[in-house]
Amino acid sequence: MPQNSILQVSNLTKTYKSGESSLTVLRNVSFEVNRGASCAIVGPSGSGKTTLLGLCAGLDNPSEGSVMLNGIVLDKLSEDEKAKVRNQHVGFIFQNFNLLPTLTALENVMIPLELQNRSHPRKRAMELLEKVGLGDRVKHYPAQLSGGEQQRVSIARAFANEPAILFADEPTGNLDGETGATIESLILELNKTAGTTLIMVTHDLDLAKRTDRVITMKNGKVYTDSLRPLQTQ
Amino acid sequence: MNISWLFKMALRDSRTNKGRLLLFMSSIVLGIGALVAINSFGENLRNQIENEAKELLGADLEVSSRTPINDKVRARFDSLNFETSEEISFASMAYFPKNGGTRLVNVRALESGFPFYGTIETNPVNGADGIANSNKALADQTLMLQFDALPGDSVKIGKVSFDIAARVIKVPGRSAITTTVAPPVFIPFKSMEATGLLQLGSRMNYKIYAKYPDNFDPKKFDTFLKPWLETTDLDFDDVGQRKESIGDAYSNLTGFLNLTAFVALILGCVGVAGSVSIYIKEKVKSVAVLRCLGATGKQAMAIYLIQVVIMGFIGSVIGAALGAGIQFLLPGLFSDFLPVTVGVSLSYSSIIQGILLGVIAALLFALPPLLRIRKVSPLKAIRASFESETTAKSPYFVYFLILIFILSFSWIQLDNLFRAAIFTAGLLIAFGVLAGVAKAIIWLVRRFFPTGSSFVLRQSLSNLYRPNNQTLILIVTIGLGTALIATLLISQELLVDKLKFSSASTDRPNMVLFDIQSNQLDSVEKLVTTSNFPVLGQVPIVTMRLESVKGRSASELRADSTSEVSDGMLNREYRVTYRDSLTDAEEIIEGKWNGKHIKGEPIYISMDEGFAERMDVTVGDELVFNVQGALMKTTLGSLRKIDFQRVTTNFLVLFPEGVLENAPKFHVILTRFKNPDESAALQSKVVAAYPNISIIDLELVLNTVDEVLGKVSFVIQFMAFFSIFTGIIVLLGSVLLSKYQRIQESVLLRTLGAQRHHIIRINLLEYLILGSLAALTGIFIALIAGWLLAWLSFDTVLTPNLLLLLIMYLAITGLTILIGLSNSRDVLRKPPLEILRRE
Incomplete structure (x- = not known):
C-alpha cells in the first residue's frame, strides 16, 4: 500500500446466500483512497453502496477480496480486533443518527473516548458539542432533540476519537434541505480542519460534488471513478 | 476490559429502563422470599431442637x-x-x-x-x-x-x-x-x-x-451402655439419637417446603428469561452502534450482564427482606406439627444464601438471551434488516448449567440423588410439554392460517407467531403455574376421596372393638347384637415375637450388620390371627394357602409380600415364633397381597386354623353404626361393662384425619401461593413488557382507522387463546401427574373433580385476558400521537 493511501480495496466481492439461492451485491470492486481525501460513493438504490461502506469499515466480511485500512488488513482480523481498529481509526455518521436513546448527548459523545480509556472524556466531549453548536443541549436525551441536533451529536461523536477515516452513510438523508446543508458544511469543515479522510455514501449529487472524488456504483460494480470533479468540470 | 466503564454504561443505560428492569426482576422476589423464609425457619427449628434436645426426650x-x-x-x-x-x-x-x-x-x-x-x-x-x-x-x-x-x-x-x-x-x-x-x-x-x-x-x-x-x-453411653443395650430386646433412645431422628424428620419437611419455594423461583426465572429476551431484542440496535464505535461483543454483553446481575441482586434483596417478614408467619403455621416452640430470629446465612441463589438463578436463566448480544453484527447499525449469516448457536452449555443447578439444589434439599433426578426430570418434562404445545400452536396457526377469516381473527391469530410473540413464554409460565396448583388440588382430593370411600360404603365396618378377652367374647357379642348392631366380623388375635429366621436366631441377626432383617422386625410384637380362608382384601400371589393345619405336617403360614421382601424370606423358608413362651416352628407357605386401604383387620402374618386355638389371645369385633348418637351409646355401654375393651370409631378417625389433612393442605396451599403469585407477576411482567412492542402496532391500527372494539377484540382473542392453551396444558400435565400418583402412591383410580378443574381453567384464562386487555387501555383512551411521543 502506498504511504499516501489510507484505504485500499482489492477485488472485493460480496455474495449473500439464502438457502439454495445466492445474491451477489458487489462484484470485484477495487480502489484506493488517499489520506486526507474526501470521497463520495453514489449510485441508485441496490447498487451496493452501503454494502461497500460496511465492508470498508470492517462491519462485515467480504466473500472475496480484501480491505486494507490505515495499513491494517481487515479480513485477517477477529471481530474483537476489528472493533479495536474501528475505535482507534474510524468514525461513523449514520443516516438515522444511531444515537443510544438511553444516553444523553454528552454521554453519547463520550463513548468512543471512554472505550479508548482517554483521560477527561467529558471535557473533550463538551468541546466537541460546543463546536457543533450544542453546548447548551448536552444533558438532553436523543428523543428531546430535533433531527438536525441529533445528527450534530452524531458528528461530534464521530470526531471524538480523532479518527483517521470517517465513514458517513447518507448523513443528510433524513434531514430537510436547510438543515441538511448546514450538516454538510459542518462535516466537510470538520473534515478539513481535522485532516480526516471522508468516505461518504450519498444520493445527493450536489453534496457529492463538494468532495474530492466521486465513485459511482451500478449493479455492484464501480461504474465511474472521477477525481476532483469540481476541477475537471 | 475497562470494568468501570462497563458499570458506568450499565447504569447509564438502565436510567431510562429502571421500571422495566425491576419489573422482570420482581418475578424472582416471591421465590426468594419463600426460600429465605423456609430456610430461616428451618435454621431456627434446628437450633431450637439442638437447644431443647434434652427436653425433647425429657430424660438422658x-x-x-x-x-x-x-x-x-x-x-x-x-x-x-x-x-x-x-x-x-x-x-x-x-x-x-x-x-x-x-x-x-x-x-x-x-x-x-x-x-x-x-x-x-x-x-x-x-x-x-x-x-x-x-x-x-x-x-x-x-x-x-x-x-x-x-x-x-x-x-x-x-x-x-x-x-x-x-x-x-x-x-x-x-x-x-x-x-x-x-x-x-x-x-x-x-x-x-x-x-x-x-x-x-x-x-x-x-x-x-x-x-x-x-x-x-454422656459419651460413656456410646462406649459401654449402648453395646450392652443392643444385646437386649429393648428399644432405646438417648438425647443424641432423638435429636438426630427429630432433626432428620424436620429437615425432610423443610426440604419439601424448599422445593415448593424453588419451583416458584424457577417459574420466576423463566419469566426473567422471557423478559430479558424481549429487552435484549430491543437493544440490538444500540449494541450494533456500540460495536461500530469499537466496543467488542463481550463488552456489549457485559453491559447488559451487569444490569441483570444488579437487578437480580436487588430482586433477591427485596425477596430476602420479604422472606424475613414471612418467617414471622411460619411458627404459627407449623405450630401443630412441631415438638418445640420455634422463635423468630434473622438467619443471616439463609438471607445470604437466598440472595446468592437469586442472583445465580437470574443470571443463569438470563444467559441464553444475553449470549446472543455477542453475535450482534455492527452492520445492523446501517442495515436494520440485516440478519447475521451465521445464526447464533443455542447455548447448550448454559442449558446444561441450568439443569445441573436445578439438580444440585433439589439434591441438597431431598438428600437423595434419585429423587432429585425425578424432580428435575418432572420439571423438565413439564417444560418440554408446555414448550412443545407453544411451538405446535405457532406452527399450526401458520400452516393452517384462515386467510379468508375476519380482520380481527386474522390479526389476533397472527399475533401468536409474529416476531416478538409471547406464545412460548406465556404458555410455559402460566401453564407451569397451573400444573403445579392443579396437581396439589388433585392429590389432596385423591387422599380425602380415598378415605371417604373407605368409610362411606354401607356394608363396611366403621367401629372396631378390640382387646376383648376370650371369656368376654360371648357376652360382648351379645351386648352388640342386643343393642341392634351387626357383628360384621370377629377376629382372634395372638401376640408373639420372632425367635429365628431361616435358622438364625434373633440375637445372631441383630449382631450381624449385613443382615437384611431390621431390628424393628426382630423386636416387634407380632399380632397374628388364624382362619381357614382369605378375606376379600387379600390375594395369594405366591405359594399355596391351606386354611387348615394338618397334624404331622409343617405349620404353613402366610405373610404380606412386601413384609416378606423386607425380611428377605421367601416361600419355603423357616421362621420360629415365640408364642408367649412356647416356641413354634413354621414354614412360609404363601405370600399375600393385602389391600391395606380397606377398613378391616389386616395381618402381616396369618396362621391356619388348628394351631393357635389354645394360645392366650384376645379378640376384635367389627361392627357398624349409623349415626354418632348410636356410636356414643354403644361405646358407653361397652366401656361401663368392660373397661378393658377399647373402641375405635372410624368416623372419628376419619374426621381427625380430615382435620390433620386440612392443616397439611393449608400448609401446602400457603406454599403454592408463592408459585401462583409468581405466575401472576410473570404474566403481568411479560404482558407489560410486550406493551412496548404492541403499542406501536395498536397505535398504527388506530391511525389507520381501527375502532376501539377492533383493538379490544384482537387482544381479547389473542389472550383467550394463550390463556386457554396454557391453562388446559397445565391441567393436562396435572392430570397425568395425578394419574401417576393415584396409580403408584395411592393404588386407586383417578376420578378428577371436573368442576374444580373447570373453575380453575376459567379463573386462569380470565386472569390472562384481564391482564392482557389492561395493556391496551392507554391506546383506547388517548390520541395515537400522544402515546407515540410518550413511548
Whole structure:
C-alpha cells in the first residue's frame, strides 16, 4: 500500500446466500483512497453502496477480496480486533443518527473516548458539542432533540476519537434541505480542519460534488471513478 | 476490559429502563422470599431442637419394650446411679361420667421424676406437680374440650375414677398433631394395677426414663451402655439419637417446603428469561452502534450482564427482606406439627444464601438471551434488516448449567440423588410439554392460517407467531403455574376421596372393638347384637415375637450388620390371627394357602409380600415364633397381597386354623353404626361393662384425619401461593413488557382507522387463546401427574373433580385476558400521537 493511501480495496466481492439461492451485491470492486481525501460513493438504490461502506469499515466480511485500512488488513482480523481498529481509526455518521436513546448527548459523545480509556472524556466531549453548536443541549436525551441536533451529536461523536477515516452513510438523508446543508458544511469543515479522510455514501449529487472524488456504483460494480470533479468540470 | 466503564454504561443505560428492569426482576422476589423464609425457619427449628434436645426426650436415656422390662436393666441403671422414672402406656377408653362421653385415649401411667428436663405444660400451671403421688389425672386439652370437661371433673380409666387436676397443653417431645388420634391421659403409675387393665393380651408399652448423675459422661453411653443395650430386646433412645431422628424428620419437611419455594423461583426465572429476551431484542440496535464505535461483543454483553446481575441482586434483596417478614408467619403455621416452640430470629446465612441463589438463578436463566448480544453484527447499525449469516448457536452449555443447578439444589434439599433426578426430570418434562404445545400452536396457526377469516381473527391469530410473540413464554409460565396448583388440588382430593370411600360404603365396618378377652367374647357379642348392631366380623388375635429366621436366631441377626432383617422386625410384637380362608382384601400371589393345619405336617403360614421382601424370606423358608413362651416352628407357605386401604383387620402374618386355638389371645369385633348418637351409646355401654375393651370409631378417625389433612393442605396451599403469585407477576411482567412492542402496532391500527372494539377484540382473542392453551396444558400435565400418583402412591383410580378443574381453567384464562386487555387501555383512551411521543 502506498504511504499516501489510507484505504485500499482489492477485488472485493460480496455474495449473500439464502438457502439454495445466492445474491451477489458487489462484484470485484477495487480502489484506493488517499489520506486526507474526501470521497463520495453514489449510485441508485441496490447498487451496493452501503454494502461497500460496511465492508470498508470492517462491519462485515467480504466473500472475496480484501480491505486494507490505515495499513491494517481487515479480513485477517477477529471481530474483537476489528472493533479495536474501528475505535482507534474510524468514525461513523449514520443516516438515522444511531444515537443510544438511553444516553444523553454528552454521554453519547463520550463513548468512543471512554472505550479508548482517554483521560477527561467529558471535557473533550463538551468541546466537541460546543463546536457543533450544542453546548447548551448536552444533558438532553436523543428523543428531546430535533433531527438536525441529533445528527450534530452524531458528528461530534464521530470526531471524538480523532479518527483517521470517517465513514458517513447518507448523513443528510433524513434531514430537510436547510438543515441538511448546514450538516454538510459542518462535516466537510470538520473534515478539513481535522485532516480526516471522508468516505461518504450519498444520493445527493450536489453534496457529492463538494468532495474530492466521486465513485459511482451500478449493479455492484464501480461504474465511474472521477477525481476532483469540481476541477475537471 | 475497562470494568468501570462497563458499570458506568450499565447504569447509564438502565436510567431510562429502571421500571422495566425491576419489573422482570420482581418475578424472582416471591421465590426468594419463600426460600429465605423456609430456610430461616428451618435454621431456627434446628437450633431450637439442638437447644431443647434434652427436653425433647425429657430424660438422658429412654428404654422401651412391648413386654415388661427385665429387672437386670433396673439393677444396671441403679449401679450407675441413674435416676429413673417408669411409664406404662397403652390405648384404652376414657369415660367421662359427667356426660357419659367415651373416647379411645393414650393412657400414660407415670412415676414421679419424668420429665427430668422440661415440663408437662398444663392449665392451670404446675398442674402436673405431685400427680404421680396423688390419685389425680391429667387430660389432653382437646379431649377435655370435646367432652366439656373441666379440671375437678373426673375421668374413668378401667376400674378407677380419677379427678382431673389440669389440662395438658404440651408434653416434651410431642407435637400437637401426634396426639390428635389418641389424646393422652396421664395417671399415677401406682394406680395402674387398680385399673385392672394390666391384663394379658393388652398392648402395653413399657418405658424407663433415666437421668444420668452429674459425674456421668454422656459419651460413656456410646462406649459401654449402648453395646450392652443392643444385646437386649429393648428399644432405646438417648438425647443424641432423638435429636438426630427429630432433626432428620424436620429437615425432610423443610426440604419439601424448599422445593415448593424453588419451583416458584424457577417459574420466576423463566419469566426473567422471557423478559430479558424481549429487552435484549430491543437493544440490538444500540449494541450494533456500540460495536461500530469499537466496543467488542463481550463488552456489549457485559453491559447488559451487569444490569441483570444488579437487578437480580436487588430482586433477591427485596425477596430476602420479604422472606424475613414471612418467617414471622411460619411458627404459627407449623405450630401443630412441631415438638418445640420455634422463635423468630434473622438467619443471616439463609438471607445470604437466598440472595446468592437469586442472583445465580437470574443470571443463569438470563444467559441464553444475553449470549446472543455477542453475535450482534455492527452492520445492523446501517442495515436494520440485516440478519447475521451465521445464526447464533443455542447455548447448550448454559442449558446444561441450568439443569445441573436445578439438580444440585433439589439434591441438597431431598438428600437423595434419585429423587432429585425425578424432580428435575418432572420439571423438565413439564417444560418440554408446555414448550412443545407453544411451538405446535405457532406452527399450526401458520400452516393452517384462515386467510379468508375476519380482520380481527386474522390479526389476533397472527399475533401468536409474529416476531416478538409471547406464545412460548406465556404458555410455559402460566401453564407451569397451573400444573403445579392443579396437581396439589388433585392429590389432596385423591387422599380425602380415598378415605371417604373407605368409610362411606354401607356394608363396611366403621367401629372396631378390640382387646376383648376370650371369656368376654360371648357376652360382648351379645351386648352388640342386643343393642341392634351387626357383628360384621370377629377376629382372634395372638401376640408373639420372632425367635429365628431361616435358622438364625434373633440375637445372631441383630449382631450381624449385613443382615437384611431390621431390628424393628426382630423386636416387634407380632399380632397374628388364624382362619381357614382369605378375606376379600387379600390375594395369594405366591405359594399355596391351606386354611387348615394338618397334624404331622409343617405349620404353613402366610405373610404380606412386601413384609416378606423386607425380611428377605421367601416361600419355603423357616421362621420360629415365640408364642408367649412356647416356641413354634413354621414354614412360609404363601405370600399375600393385602389391600391395606380397606377398613378391616389386616395381618402381616396369618396362621391356619388348628394351631393357635389354645394360645392366650384376645379378640376384635367389627361392627357398624349409623349415626354418632348410636356410636356414643354403644361405646358407653361397652366401656361401663368392660373397661378393658377399647373402641375405635372410624368416623372419628376419619374426621381427625380430615382435620390433620386440612392443616397439611393449608400448609401446602400457603406454599403454592408463592408459585401462583409468581405466575401472576410473570404474566403481568411479560404482558407489560410486550406493551412496548404492541403499542406501536395498536397505535398504527388506530391511525389507520381501527375502532376501539377492533383493538379490544384482537387482544381479547389473542389472550383467550394463550390463556386457554396454557391453562388446559397445565391441567393436562396435572392430570397425568395425578394419574401417576393415584396409580403408584395411592393404588386407586383417578376420578378428577371436573368442576374444580373447570373453575380453575376459567379463573386462569380470565386472569390472562384481564391482564392482557389492561395493556391496551392507554391506546383506547388517548390520541395515537400522544402515546407515540410518550413511548
